[in-house]
Amino acid sequence: MKHIPAGTGAPGKLKQAGREEALTGPNFRRARRRALLLAALVCLWGGSAANAQGVSVRIARQFGISYMPLTIMEQKHLLEQQGKALGLEIKTEWVQFTSGTPMNEALISGNLDFASGGVGPLLSIWGKTRENLGVKAVAALNSMPLYLNTINPAVKTIQDFTDNDRIGLPAVRVSIQAITLQMAAEQAFGPGQGGKLDPLTVSLGHPDAMAQMMSGRSEISAHFGSAPFMYQELEDKRVHKVLDSYQVLGGPHTFNVVWATSRFHDRNRKVLAAFVAALDQAMKEIAADPAAAAALWVKAEHSKLSAAEIEKMIRLPENEWTLVPKKILAYADYMSRAGMIPTKPSSWQDVFFEEAHKLPGS
Incomplete structure (x- = not known):
């Protein structure tokens, strides 16, 4: 610290001179450089911390082998893996319902991010939320008879x-x-x-x-x-x-679909992309190795059926796990005529988010 002898000037002038030296001298320039460097590091660290924050995703499915792709996603952590490929740290919470109606209630109340169920519940919530939440389908899960x-x-x-x-x-x-x-x-x-x-x-x-x-x-x-x-x-x-x-x-139709709100879709595009990629990966694994998929499902669901019995069902030609929507409009036409939905969609794409529009659906 620089020493100023007593009696060498008026106190006010000394203080002013000290301030001018502090604001213009080499010490100030060094301090300013340190402050700028520290600010840059704070921004960098802050951005890295934000990027590393986990995204919590709540997903619901129901009972039965039609939901097998979701079971595989859960058991093999496929969504988490696909999320990492897109720079996301996804944490998943899985819940199981017996029907689509309570699932829709959970979605509307904000307690669920992805719902899954039949085409009927999808079209019902699509019709009810067109002017607010804008619920739409993310992807089809399968084409299976009932x-x-x-x-x-x-x-x-x-x-x-x-x-x-x-x-x-x-x-x-x-x-x-x-x-x-x-x-x-x-x-x-x-x-x-x-x-x-x-x-x-x-x-x-x-x-x-x-x-x-x-x-x-x-x-x-x-x-x-x-x-x-x-x-x-x-x-x-x-x-x-x-x-x-x-x-x-009049032929094969979509049985189950996955849906979400427009708000979640618009705010979490990468999560949606990771979800569809994980779903596609699970479907490919079912097609490539039905025996392994069956064994995983039986263990995860604590089923009394044997893996061989489930594998036989998987291999039936009438059962297909696919992202492609089929005969969505056939259901929509009836539900519109019966007054179950306020308006009939002009195309199946009206009911699905744009990421699925390129698929050869119906």
Whole structure:
């Protein structure tokens, strides 16, 4: 520190001179350089810390082998891997629901980022949120048939059901099974008769619906299910198939899709890209090695079925895990006519985010 002898000038002038020297001297220039360097480092460290922050993603799926790509994604941490390739540190939280309706409620309330389920629940929430949350599909999960099975020998077609029968399905009136049944009823009973069998339907998760029907002691005499449950039921000689959704739709159709809000989509483009890449990777693994995919699914779901039984289902030509949407508009057309959605989409792309638009969908 520089020493100033006593009595060499007025105190005010000395202080002013000291300030001028501090602001113009070499010490000031060195301090300024240090401050600029420190500021640059703070910005650099701050940016690195922000980039390294984890992105938490909440994903929901339901029961059955149709959701196998999501099970593989969870078990093999494929989303986390794809996220790292895009510079993201993704942390996932997986939950399981029995139907699409409570899943939609969780999505709307902000407690879920990705929902998955049938085309019916997707179109329902798409129609309800067009003017606000803007929920749309991220990708299709599969193309798979749905069987309506019964333990009642008197029921050969849906026209044979009586008031003594009860049909178990995931959600009355809104699940994809319920809507497919309505479409079949309209075909069988005539225009405006889509809801004719609705009073016979009961909301039940697939495991419960199967268990109650197979017990023979429940009011549930039929189950409009999905794989693997519908295949398991048909192994019992008491059970026969009444209806196949491929017959109703005139060919293969999308069973399950994944959807999200526009807000999440717009704010998390990289997360969406990583999700679709992980989904595609999982589907390719199922196609390349059905045995390994089956073994992983059986272990993850604690299934009583053997890996060989699941592998057999995977290899059935009617089952396909694909990102390509199929016959979305067929469901939308009926739901619009039935007043279940406020407007009919002009194309399947209206219901999907733009990243899927290049696919050969329908």
